[in-house]
Amino acid sequence: MPPMSIPPELLASLKDDNFWRSLEAITKKAEKVMPELTAASHKRGDSGTLDQRIEDRSEFARMGMKLAAITGSALLDPGCVPRQQVPVPNGMTHCVDLVNKIVRKDSGRPGQRAELAKLPYLLKRIRHLLRVFYNFKVGQRVHPDMAFCDWRQTFDVGLTLHQVGLCLQLDPPRLRAVMEAGGRELEAFLLDEEMDVGDFRKAAMLVEQRVAADVEAEASEHMAANNIEQAAGKDLAAHVMAWFYGDVSVAFILNEGADSTPDEKRWAQKAMKRLVRWSTSATLRGSLGDSLTDTMRPIYWSTPVLTRFCQAGGLAALFGDWVNSSCRDLCEDALKELPDTAWEKQTSASLAAITRELQAKLNQETDEIADTPIFIDACFSMYTHYGLAPLQKAGRRESPQDPVVFYYLAHHLKRLPPPANTAPQRADFARLLADYTAMPLSMRKRYGWANLTIAGRWDSLDSYGCEAEGCPELAVLEQLRARRVRGVREPAVERRLEEWGSKAMACKACGRVAYCSAACQRNHWPTHKPECLEHRKANRRV
Ligand SMILES: [Zn+2]
Ligand SMILES: [Zn+2]
Incomplete structure (x- = not known):
């Protein structure tokens, strides 16, 4: 490995005591908020008035912002023009307030249907103004509508829409009224049109694919791809909208039942498909961040719904959120309760994604996780449903820096002592994974060596x-x-x-x-x- 060069400005800050003191202060403050954030992630909002329930459910997002205020987040940035006492007509604040009023405050009033019919226009206007704002933020592209980007903090837009989405989720008749008034146009907006991730994210995805496919790509090209990816990460338009989209999609899924109308069945199907795709695509996860995970909590809370979600291809999302999200705790609970049937109907791409998440968990935390029930059950279920192949494939993918857990497991499962005519049991998996974690480093290295390619060995x-x-x-x-x-x-x-x-x-x-x-x-x-x-x-x- 070539020696890593440290940029001069970072080197200067590393020698600066103030830098360390402020970093320490930030870490301390952030550590205080973490337990509150975890507690908020468990709030289901299943009792009290509708407004109280909406408050409970959106507390997690608020706590996330409390943490972001300490560590710094672009979601706290203001719009292009300051928010006035009287909002700019047809501007962002005006539109968001109007959506909130129509859905949450004016429910059941006479003439409400005509009001609700305005929703498709208002939502598209909000999406458009976010695009204008981030095109300027990320790419310095100027647009006359920047004068309508009047908000105090970007998070305000996301939070208000999140609460509107929660209101529709927690009050199904209201969602039905909105869908009836909004018609096909609203359905297309909510369930058919692609999430607006922005041109920079799309460009980053293309460059990434090209560089990844080119074995002779040089370090400078990898750096360029990385820079575009970093710039794309500043485009938070999809992240801001994800709360609303997620809440409504989850609502369609939760509402589906035996007495659903054909329309409701179609909405639920579309919602399931898009949630699975959004939550399992590595690149989309990058633009949607924790806001999508936040809205998926009701799925993780309900074992029957979660099972359907997993069978539709979402199982990797649950593992991904267990490895890396602020809902880790909650996902761990869901994984402990996960029925074996949730493993049905997985594709090889989904199994590859799951094993990659399991490896990431060991890489990020400790190898000892391999000897815990969640890990053992995951490996055993994968084996009983799909045989040795996904474990072997994961083993072959293990690089010199990875834990060699799947290589080890597949290697020993093939060589289990008699009675060879019975398939390996869960106890065999538990024993092998316990052996793996207890293995001394030198032995682990020997397995790593055996699993390396010739080039990797050199x-x-x-x-x-x-x-x-x-x-x-x-x-x-x-x-x-x-x-x-x-x-x-x-x-x-x-x-x-x-x-x-x-x-x-x-x-x-x-x-x-x-x-x-x-x-x-x-x-x-x-x-x-x-x-x-x-x-x-x-x-x-x-
Ligand atoms: Zn020694
Ligand atoms: Zn020697």
Whole structure:
């Protein structure tokens, strides 16, 4: 790996005590809010008046903003022009207030149907003004309608629409009235038209695909792709709208029942399809952020609904939100209760996404997660429904930096001792995963080595194999590596490389280092002795 260069301005800030003090202060403040945020994520809003329930359910978004105010978020930015006492006619504040009034305050009043019929226009106007705002923010594109972007904080727009969406979800007759008045135009807006992620996100997706597909792409091209991706990340138009879209989509899904009309059945089908796609697409997750996860909580709370969602292809979203979202806690509860039937009807793409999330969980936290019921159940269910293939595929994908858990699991499942005619049981999975987490580092490295490609082995000479300084075999291999010509395979050399890595024997006292020969171990002992003692102490503590 080439030495990482630190940009000069970062280096300067790293030497600055104030920088560290302010970072520490921010972390402390943020840590205080975290438990409140988690508590808010569990608020289901299932009792009290309609307004009280809406408040309860939107508390999670508010707490998220409280955290964002500490760590900094572009959602707290003002619009292009300041919000006036009297909002700009046909401007953002005017339109959002009107949507809120029509749906939440004027419900059941005479003439309401005519009012509700204005909703498609108002919602499109809101979407348009967000686009104008972010085209300017991200791409400095000027548009005359910037004069209508009058809001105090972008979050206000998202929150008000979120509460309107919740109102429609918690009061099904109101949703029905809105859909009847809004007709096809509203249905298209809510359930057919694509989420507006902006030109920058679309460009970033194209560049990413092109660079990823080109094996000869140079570092500078990866950097360029990365820069476009970062710029695209500043476009929050979809993130702001996701609360409203999500709330209404979830409403259609929750409302579906035996007595649903054909219209309601169609809405529910479309809503399920789009929620699955939005929540499982890696690139869309990037633009939608936690606001989509927030709105999906009712799905995660209800086992029957969650099962349907998983069978429609959403299972990977649940694992993804468990790994990386502010609803981790809640998703963990849902995973503990997840029935085996939720694993039915998965595609190979969805299984690949699930195993990738499971690997990410170990990478982000600790390998010991592999020895917990959620992980064991996931691997066992995958196996009982789809056999060894998804585990093997995940194992082959494991890079030198990844945990080798799927490679290990698939490798041993194939070699289970008799009775071989019975399929492996959950207990076998539990035992293998417990063995995996208890395995000493040197042994884990040996599995990693066995799973590497030839190119990967040459690249990882320094991180695998014998750890003695001045190992003579390593010196030879380094010379052979330097002489290597791409495209010319030398089986004898490759075998030598393979043997050196797989022969590595662990230090018997600590199990943390490995050597290719007794001579290497002896030579390294003076260096290793003090750290060996430390390792042994640490091993006893575990
Ligand atoms: Zn050696
Ligand atoms: Zn040792």
